[in-house]
Amino acid sequence: MRSMRKWAAVLALVLAVNLALPVRAGAAKLVAITFDDGPNKTWTPKVVEALDRRGVKGTFFMVGGWVATKEELVQQMAQSGHQIANHTWEHLNLKDLSGEDVKYQVEKSREKLAEVAGQSQFLVRTPFGVRTEKVRAQLNAPLILWSQDPAKGKQVSGEKMARSVISTIRDGDIILLHDSTEANLDAACRIIDALQPKGYDFVTVDELFRLRGVTPQNGQIYKSVPPQTDPQAYDEGRLKEHWAYSSICTMEETGIMTGDSGGWRPNRYLTRAAAAEILWRTAGCPAPAAPVSFRDVSRQAWYAQAVDWAAETGVVKGTGRGLYSPAALVSRQQFYVMLDRLLQAQKTAWSTGCGPAYEDSFRISSWARGAVEEITGMGFSSANDRELFRPGDPATRAEAAELLAWYLTLE
Structure with a gap:
């Protein structure tokens, strides 16, 4: 009993002096986890469920032409706080299209997403990360690329993808995954489970811009949103x-x-x-x-x-x-x-x-x-x-x- 009273006193002392410690508070490390090529009838719900269990909101770059049979899923995702974004109408290589056709691919997808998600503005990610000046001029939106691409267009295990991200992650990174395979689901879970205990907060791309005080501009390319040199400046x-x-x-x-x-x-x-x-x-x-x-x-x-x-x-x-x-x-x-x-x-x-x-x-x-x-x-x-x-x-x-x-x- 005497020992318990002793430890209780120690704990009370620790709590009492906590506010007096001259410890410099550190700003949270922010990263955005994003998923391309959905919605997928099988894997998108599993990815969403895994994120929700971990208290994470993701950004999903969706192909507008693939939304029609999955409208209820997309509505639920938007309502629960996941960010819906535009991955064009047919997932074509835009560098092979005319400016008019590029605009059609982006706008037709935007119209479908707006109809289903109840929003009007969407960030854009072009298929294959095409970023030519001709393409960017037709987007009427910021172009969101990535700073972490663990698969690099190849078939890679979830464990290997996760190891690549975890070993090189930086504050403000945008992670590229896909909600279309079991390996990507495995990678997402491993990445979140490893980085959350290290002080990383997973936010949507919109939140990443807002929390960093950055206003994204139409046609501009964004691969990450690192901390400002002087976060106190305004x-x-x-x-x-x-x-x-x-x-x-x-x-x-x-x-x-x-x-x-x-x-x-x-x-x-x-x-x-x-x-x-x-x-x-x-x-x-x-x-x-x-x-x-x-x-x-x-x-x-x-x-x-x-x-x-x-x-x-x-x-x-x-x-x-x-x-x-x-x-x-x-x-x-x-x-x-x-x-x-x-x-x-x-x-x-x-x-x-x-x-x-x-x-x-x-x-x-x-x-x-x-x-x-x-x-x-x-x-x-x-x-x-x-x-x-x-x-x-x-x-x-x-x-x-x-x-x-x-x-x-x-x-």
Whole structure:
């Protein structure tokens, strides 16, 4: 019994200091797994089932002329979040066709996919990866190729294909497979099962573009979408186009978060000092009863009073040894925990339900799971991504603004 109490104390200490650790949160590694030459009556449903079991959404480049007898399957795939894309009408080699015939192959397939999937715009992948200027001029869509082609047009075992991808995978890669053989199904399962534990998130091609802040252009070739050199950079001239713009306006109007001479900086990562400051402002800037002694928080610092309040109310814990680590970055799951503690400090009964089931929920740390479930159960869902939570990613100013703007609606 004494041993159990000892380990319980150790565990409590670990959980208590977790938020104080100056660990730099790392952005998730993103890859898109894509499938060509479907829909296949036998193998496409098996591929979809395998992906769904693993919480993965794939991108399926479909041949429009092969959809007619499988419309219900395609509708189900689109409704469940898999991305439907265009692989032309007849799977011909487009370099042998006139410009007019290329346009016909793309447009006829697009019309059929639109009729069945209920969408209007589709990414295009040309059969055999044809990418001539004449062909690209007729697509009226971005041309999506690949950076990982494990079969290279040959009959290869699933194990060999998977080994090729796993050994050379890079953040932002687009993987080419086919939903038409057992070997490809085997390869997909092996690839996902090996890479998910290594921190790779499998997203659709559309999500890959969106999460990387890239707007694909018609006729342009994309083989991968690697991380930006500076993921925190943002063109302030396009702020009105940012997914969190309405929340940013709310933060400006309330004075909780404001920009500076360089702009609003929506993609800038949130530090512990900034997190304490904006949560303190959200709470109405209450004066703490007494300053808390921190060796790394100057009493003249702009965030000192906010840190004192956060420590006093329990919004921030794990401040033993007189340290706060104000420059350390706050991960998404850490910010959820901080906001949830603010909710608890208000001692107000909020009604909760069942929040969204994120594909990567298995990555949410045990100490943060309750806070994430409570906030999402109260109705919060990020407009930036409704499929992935990305718990270890650094929280950005835009993500914090969206959460706090939602919080203000509760009052």
